[in-house]
Amino acid sequence: MARRGNPPRRQRSLPPLPEMRRVEVGPDGYDYDVRAVAASRAMKTYRCPGCDHEIKPGTAHLVVWPADLGESAVDDRRHWHTACWSNRATRGPTRTWS
Numbered sequence: 001m002a003r004r005g006n007p008p009r010r011q012r013s014l015p016p017l018p019e020m021r022r023v024e025v026g027p028d029g030y031d032y033d034v035r036a037v038a039a040s041r042a043m044k045t046y047r048c049p050g051c052d053h054e055i056k057p058g059t060a061h062l063v064v065w066p067a068d069l070g071e072s073a074v075d076d077r078r079h080w081h082t083a084c085w086s087n088r089a090t091r092g093p094t095r096t097w098s
């Protein structure tokens, strides 16, 4: 039997998918990386900048950081309640903190 070489099977090596992650515009108009934190991964108490209330451990929420800074922005990460981040636009970008 004559062999005519390998069938032209295309093997695409897909790049690893990023995690649950997207870029959204933050309340200040800048782009932010947004990543979901599952309840099981939320081990600490954080303070949500949207409502100034605590995010208790075991609460699914979002962590956002400036998109410009990429993964190096660990110190600039902010933890938000999912609902607060969704409603950030209605809070107004120029809210002053007391």
Ligand SMILES: [Zn+2]
Residues within 6 Å of the ligand: 048, 049, 050, 051, 052, 053, 080, 081, 084
């Ligand atoms: Zn909140």
